[in-house]
Amino acid sequence: MGFLQILTYLSGLVFVIAFGAKLLKYATMPMHVRWELYPIPHEGKEWGGSFYEEIDHWKKVRHKDHMAQYRFMVPEILFIRALREDNRPLWYWSFPFHMGLYLSIGGLVFLGFGAFVQIFGMVPENSALASLFQSLTTVFAVPGYILGTIGALGLIVKRTTDSNLADVTAGIDFMNLIWLGLLFVTGFIVWLQDPGFNVSRAYFQSLLTYGPMKEPMSAIHVVNLLIFIGFWAYFPFTPMTHMVSKYFMWDKVKWDDDPNRGDAGMDSKIKKYLAYPVTWAAVHIDSQGGKKTWADIATTNPWENKDQK
Amino acid sequence: MRPEEISKKTEQLVTIKTEDLAPLPFPYDTYEETPITPLKEEQKKKWEHSLDGVSALTLPKPETPEEEERLVKAFLSGLEKLMTKENNWTFLQPLMLSLEYCAKCQTCADACPAFEMSGRKDIYRPTFRADVLRKIAKKYLSKGGKIFAGFRGHDIDLNWDTIARLAELAYRCTLCRRCASVCPVGVDNGLITHELRKLFSQEMGIAGPEIHEKGSVKHLKFGSSTGMTTAAVADIIEYLEDDIEEKTGKRIKIPLNKKGAEILLIHNAGEFMAWPENPMAFAILFDAAGIDYTLSTDLVGYDAVNYGLWYDDVQFARVALKHIEIARNLGVKKIVIGECGHAHKALSVIADRLLPGAQMIPRESSYTLLNDIVKSGKIKFDPSKNDFPVTLHDPCNAVRLMGIVKPQREVLNAIFPPGRFREMEPHGVENYCCGGGSGFAIMSSGNFPDWKRLVSGRKKLAQILNAFQGEMDPSIKKMVCAPCSNCKGQIRDMLESYEVYEKTGIWYTGLVELMVNAMVDQKKPYIEWPGEDDDDM
Incomplete structure (x- = not known):
């Protein structure tokens, strides 16, 4: 097993652990108080309404239109609809950049399928299935590289020339864009050298079989691979993982309008949180440095004059 | 920068x-x-x-x-x-x-x-x-x-x-x-x-002095952020009953602390002081519709505001739990929140996960209940009594943050002649804040009122003016319906600062006032325009 393969495994391991830890961190945070924002697609009211529009809503069976959530979120993810509607000048570059990423990842997936069937001797020259995977790899990856390159370059220029963006863009943001831009550009050059992705597929196969890499790899291919390996391990530590916020902020915050109707799970969480010690230091909180719990301070009215009652 | x-x-x-x-x-x-x-x-x-x-x-x-x-x-x-x-x-x-x-x-x-x-x-x-x-x-x-x-x-x-x-x-x-x-x-x-x-x-x-010392602290100390004590509430309610009699010719008893009532109605207590015609209109409508309700005079129970919503979770929880405790002690089936946007969100949404479910009590928007009253046909309305242009302000807390969009529109469409109600643009869940949100409406320290006038309230003023373009002649009286106390306060301040009524004939009110104005049984106009008094009507 070669050095590059070991690096690839390590990079993948770092990605899985770090990204998993990030998901776990947010998934295990306490249930927050409700903080929804309308319109909420599952309410099924296109004007942005909610169950609060119905008299005695708590007596009625709630109907949640889950498909409406997908109808909202799929175009949002694929076409970055919010940016298209509310920030078109940035969308012109952000959309090709993201679409380039999606297509490149799609290409990688089909490359993996091709490598997998190749283990069983199915190669594009003798197998229709392998040939299909090869074609799909090209169909996804090449436009992905082109769109990604255009998007990365456009975003770099936009963030440099638009003062609204330049003021909030840091060196690290440019580095990230350049990093991904180089990944797309070198990927494209690799494809020019190896239009059938044969070397890439052989490398993927070696990763799947823990075997040696039989095909010779060009210098630019090695560079492309190193850029990818580095980025894969780096990615989970960056805000570029904003798919995490996209999931949690919509599904668990903006669209979380589940009312408290005495569900046992919700009840036990609330009881647990009310027992948390409070250490806020302002005088009016009167937390006594953590001696009091949320239940204690929330049920105490420090200003109540008993004679008034 | x-x-x-x-x-x-x-x-x-x-x-x-x-x-x-x-x-x-x-x-x-x-x-x-x-x-x-x-x-x-x-x-x-x-x-x-x-x-x-x-x-x-x-x-x-x-x-x-x-x-x-x-x-x-x-x-x-x-x-x-x-x-x-x-x-x-x-x-x-x-x-x-x-x-x-x-x-x-x-x-x-x-x-x-x-x-x-x-x-x-x-x-x-x-x-x-x-x-x-x-x-x-x-x-x-x-x-x-x-x-x-x-x-x-x-x-x-x-x-x-x-x-x-x-x-x-x-x-x-x-x-x-x-x-x-x-x-x-x-x-x-x-x-x-x-x-x-x-x-x-x-x-x-x-914190902002008006929302903490003069706000949530006063609320918990005296019972209301207005400083109105529990002892004073009953007197004020009696004055309201007198005023109702004067306006309608009918003596209506506003129920107080009625155990076992269906509904505990909580108003923003600022209404009692600044816009008493609002709680009066609720009393007239509820009486006419035969609603079984009560107000509370218990500490905190007569003021729906919860300023903690804007700046302090502990103050928020203290007030919200008092509201729920009072409703439970009265044995009501639900709490109905008057025309106060932030109180809507505070008690209905944010407070929803403060207590285990069995200790909670259902909360409902007055907009929803008012629409139900209109739809029930228990009260007869004559839209021709509201024959003037009207637009609707959407309080952020009740609309974008709670999804209550249609009921108030359905009410307006039922009590105004066709074509009189026009939307601001944008509206509904895309609305703009009145500029007084998050406590700004009551914050008046330093030179902050100038900032509100010039910056935070400016967009809403532009929206209001745009809603009535082509009808700016001051002799054409026009109304902004703002079903929220804080929004009303902010809109009032903007209209007064810019002398909008004098220059354009645009004024403001709540939803219930417009409903009572359109009631068939209401002999005299209920809405008052600036410069008018009861004798003129």
Whole structure:
């Protein structure tokens, strides 16, 4: 097993652990108080309404239109609809950049399928299935590289020339864009050298079989691979993982309008949180440095004059 | 301006000039604005004002470097607590997500009315104050935060200037959350403002005086943020009954502390003082519709406001739990919230997960109940009595943040002749804040009222004027229906400051007043226009 393969495994391991830890961190945070924002697609009211529009809503069976959530979120993810509607000048570059990423990842997936069937001797020259995977790899990856390159370059220029963006863009943001831009550009050059992705597929196969890499790899291919390996391990530590916020902020915050109707799970969480010690230091909180719990301070009215009652 | 510049040693970071402000529509397109009144020299010596020359908090300046250092440490300690589940289980997840994931695209900026109408001042960008907090958290609270801090984009100096400006900046956002509704990655910069206010209040005891000492503290001490005591409520209700008799010719008994009533109705107590015709109209409608309800005179129970919603989770919980306790003691089936937007959200949404389900009590919007009354046919309305143009203001808390959009529109369509009701643009869940949200409507310290007039309320004023373009003749009386006390207060202040009624004939009122005005049984007009008194009607 070669050095590059070991690096690839390590990079993948770092990605899985770090990204998993990030998901776990947010998934295990306490249930927050409700903080929804309308319109909420599952309410099924296109004007942005909610169950609060119905008299005695708590007596009625709630109907949640889950498909409406997908109808909202799929175009949002694929076409970055919010940016298209509310920030078109940035969308012109952000959309090709993201679409380039999606297509490149799609290409990688089909490359993996091709490598997998190749283990069983199915190669594009003798197998229709392998040939299909090869074609799909090209169909996804090449436009992905082109769109990604255009998007990365456009975003770099936009963030440099638009003062609204330049003021909030840091060196690290440019580095990230350049990093991904180089990944797309070198990927494209690799494809020019190896239009059938044969070397890439052989490398993927070696990763799947823990075997040696039989095909010779060009210098630019090695560079492309190193850029990818580095980025894969780096990615989970960056805000570029904003798919995490996209999931949690919509599904668990903006669209979380589940009312408290005495569900046992919700009840036990609330009881647990009310027992948390409070250490806020302002005088009016009167937390006594953590001696009091949320239940204690929330049920105490420090200003109540008993004679008034 | 980069967020890092908030730490700059300078007398004042930004100046609001009237010539920079976004223009207003006709007839204010050539209007000569009055600039923000500069603070007096003695005020400048006492209060922090180095953000934009405005003092909303009357925040005292530290007297010694040691005090400054203590306050800086307290701020950091508070920020640390904000990021723990024990101290902030209420908002930890959305806060941490919003701190971590801003994509720096500035999409939110154009959604923010304060940013737009200020003439696009950078300090009012929704990301500006949020970025300052992000940068402080990364540099000072994360491991290795100071390594390559400049390259990583968070090399910010944490000094007293930063904190003082941040405290004021936390009160330049109305928490309307339009920014959050357009963010492509879901970040909620409005929430970060909310959390920042909590940090200042819960750790450092810093908050707008009108919402803390004169607000939630008064509420818990006397029973109402207006200072109205429990002993005074019954008297005030009796006055209302007298006034109702005068207006309708009918004596109506407003039920108080009626055990076992179907509904506990809670008004914003500000209505009793500033707009008594609003609770009176509720009483007239509920009586006519045969609604079994009661008001409470118990401490806190006669004031639906909950200012903690805007700045302090503990104060919030104390008030919300009192509301629920009072309703349970009365044995009512549900609480109905009067025309107060933030009270809607406070009690219906935010308080929903403060207690186990069995201890909760259903809460309902008055808009929904009023629409049900209209639909039931129990009261006969004559739309021709409301034969004047009307537009509707959507209170953010009840509409974008609760999804109550249709009922109030259905009511208006039922009580106005066809074609009289027109929408503002945009409206519904895309509405603009009145400019008085998050406590601004009642905040009047320092020269803050000038900032509200010129910046936060400007977009709504423009929307109102736009809704009536082509009918600006002052002899054509026109109405803004604002079914929320704080929104009404802010709209009143704007209309008065700009002499809008005198120049255009536009006035404001609540929803129930318009309903009573259209009642067939109501012999005299219920709505009063400025300059009119009962004898004129």
